[in-house]
Amino acid sequence: MAANGALGPVGVAAQETLRVAGVVTDDETGAPVEGATIRLADPSGSVRETVTGPQGAFAFEAVPLGAYVLGVRRIGYEVLSTALEVGLDGRSLDVRLRPQAIPLDPLNVDVEGRPPRLVETGFYDRKEEGWGTYIEPEWIEANKAGYVRLSDFMSTLQGRGPMPRCPDVPVYLDRKPIGTTSGWGTSRARSINPAGTYRSAAGPPPTLLEELSTFEVGAAELYSAGTKIPWFAWNGKSMECGAIILWSNWTAAMAEVPKIDVALCEPTGRPGEVALEGFVEDEVTTVRLPAAHVISSYPTSEGLERVETVVRTDSLGRYRLCDLPAGAEVDLAAAYGPHAGDRLAVPAAAGADVRLSVPVTPPGSVTGLAINEVTSQPLEAVRITVDDTDFRAVTNRTGAFSLEGLPPGSYRIRALCGGFYSSAQTVEVAEGAQLRVVLALRSKGSARRSRCSA
Template identity: 60%
Template sequence: MIATARAPLLLLLLALATVVWIVPGSRSLAAQEAVRVAGTVTDETTGQPIEGAMVRLADFAGSVRETLSGSAGGFAFEGVAPGEYVLGVRRIGYEGLSTPLEIGPGGLATLNLGLTPQAIPLEPLNVDVEGRAPRLAETGFYDRLEEGWGTYFEPEWIRTRSVGFIRLSRFVSNLQGRAPLSRCAQVQVWYDERFIGYTSAWGTSGPVSINAAGLHRSAVGPAPRILDELSVTDVGAAELYTPPAPIPLFALNDTTAVCGAIILWSDWTARTAEIPQVDVKLCEPAGHAGEVALDGFVEDELTGVRLPAAHVFATYPTSEGALRRDLAVRTDSLGRYRLCDLPAGAAVELEAAYGPETGRRDVFEAASGTEVRLIVQVTMPGAITGLVVNEGTGRPFRNVPVVLVGTDFRAVTNTAGRFSVEGLPPGAYRLRAICEGFESLAQDVELVPGASVRVMLALRPEGPLPPRRCAG
């Protein structure tokens, strides 16, 4: 009888519970369903997809999700709850992108995020040495200069002597006058790693011609004299080698081994313009017993962005253990590196470098499947400091949380109402002070590398009664 008496009541409660979900203004379960956020990262100038860009999705509660764009520039976040977010994109060689994103119950259309190319300036290697051109550094010019096997003419020396039109035939003669002359009647001349002919300090009749569009073979008739066709303004650096000096591998042949070589680098190569673009192929393990490969990434310590064309230096003992070997490799376009054929279990000392910046040297065990992350501080951190005050009275607030919306950076004001958030990557930020009973107006800040920005956040009372937990 009791069960029978309660049955109508249970049915009534179930019906009311069903009605609650369809009351106007309430949100349905379907509206709470997670959605997919996807898009493509492209070069805003060329429209080409950008691989290896770090895409970051952060909500106002401080939860952060990250992924890397693929070979076609695509990225995706699965299971994203509807709400307000900040979407950020970073890639070495491009300006950072940060934009607010409101995700509704129906999700978003596919996003197309265009990044603007940005030159990455490299600081001087020494206080008395001019910043080195990344593209010229990639040719090995500065490494050979430090070894000192030949005679080297740096970009600054060339620039101070390139006023007006001076034919290269005459200029090369001047260069040869400042270096030991070869005993051969003719010397090969190379331009940006390409053989362009011979010189005896009186010109050349090489078979290749250069015009404004680049290097090409003459279509009709004999090609003009290369060193008379070019001007000194086409040159940014030069190297002269006389036997028995070792010749760079790209120019080494039976003739240069006996007679030496003159190597010229174009003005374009010697400009300090942008990050070097290097086509790096990772090594493949030989598969010998007792040997393993060590893989990993080189990343910027502050932003976590992976660094292409970074150096990785390794020192490890040989299989006999008595001697130690040094190995140097480069990271590929995605910041990946690989060290092949290491003795299994060996203690390997690793150090990464990017431009003039060098990371910490650590020791890792060479083991199959191990992935080692190396960090270098390339991006200089910034800071945001400020004061939180009552908009009506001007009095400072103490013990008030200050958040950078969409990030996990936080600060709390001191007794004088001041706060400081340090170690920030460059980019756009939105600051908000949180105080019960007060309306918080967000303030946008643009932070450049190494800068410190000061702000003032004013809080406005939401009602006539003073709050209990927050006073100012």
């Protein structure tokens, strides 16, 4: 990481604070890196966090002078952690991330001594962050002996970490909710229906947690209330009572990992021939895809027939096509496992760098409604924006809007309407998720407004 140039304005000395800002770029291409998570931690453990915008920029306001650790994380790049001294001489930080190919399904990540499928869940990344208590497969295997039902094993798990005194702690298995368990220091009531509203003589049906055996579990994560809980388990209940996240025995088992060992071709340098190369990446996350297939088709120099070739990307997601007729139109397409990208026609030219994309990660969508806060009536022609992105929408006559093709991540959705105060809401979009939000706007004038003014 390099730091250069003056940064202003600098906080006054009496306040002993400073604005810390910078730009995150790709170390290879120099392109700005959007969506990188920036964390600034002081020696006491207090952490401030932000996310880079479309130009890779970030900033922390009013940072007290002193020693910090700056951490930068972005999928597809190596994690950066470095010491940072915030002094009176302001600096603009030039942060450069090294690309790191991350295999996606159906490939596995080869991490020595760690189950590759568990690595892919983010278990070990979250363990390094340290927000919860993480129980690895070895401990689970050694301590679940003697238990038959998974529900009976919960109290043993909870003894490993601080859990709130809450009667219903949500439990997840491989990202899916399977029931609730009693929090630490509480016990399940004799009747789980004290109000007597359930009329079945057989009683409420058991949850999946009560039906599964301890054989199913291979690793666990414990989160207390108020901690940073993974998006798939983050809701009102987990914010109040924390969450227990289990990973199946299959996920936590060691698996045979295919090695990616692809050597790119070397051009012969014959006159009239050129090489064409580039990257293959996930269309939504822009993660580079190793061992992807690149299918090409181009006419011979005589133009009498077409040549079709298939090459694979190396461990960094790069491909190369050698000895192409200069100027020939080359049809390119990439595939990754069962996923195939659109075809692209490009001229064969020396020095060309063509990026191909494959829709591997399913994008999410957000639909919603903009309403008058007082009357709850829909508002037409409200401008809907997503902070730090190009996603835009406008509500129709019924106040509805839709934002499609959102990559997984955290977003701030904002509603803007003339004559009303703006409204905003933060959402967490998961892979393939379809979220719905309601944005209520308060009128600046007549409380019963039903339209946006010019």
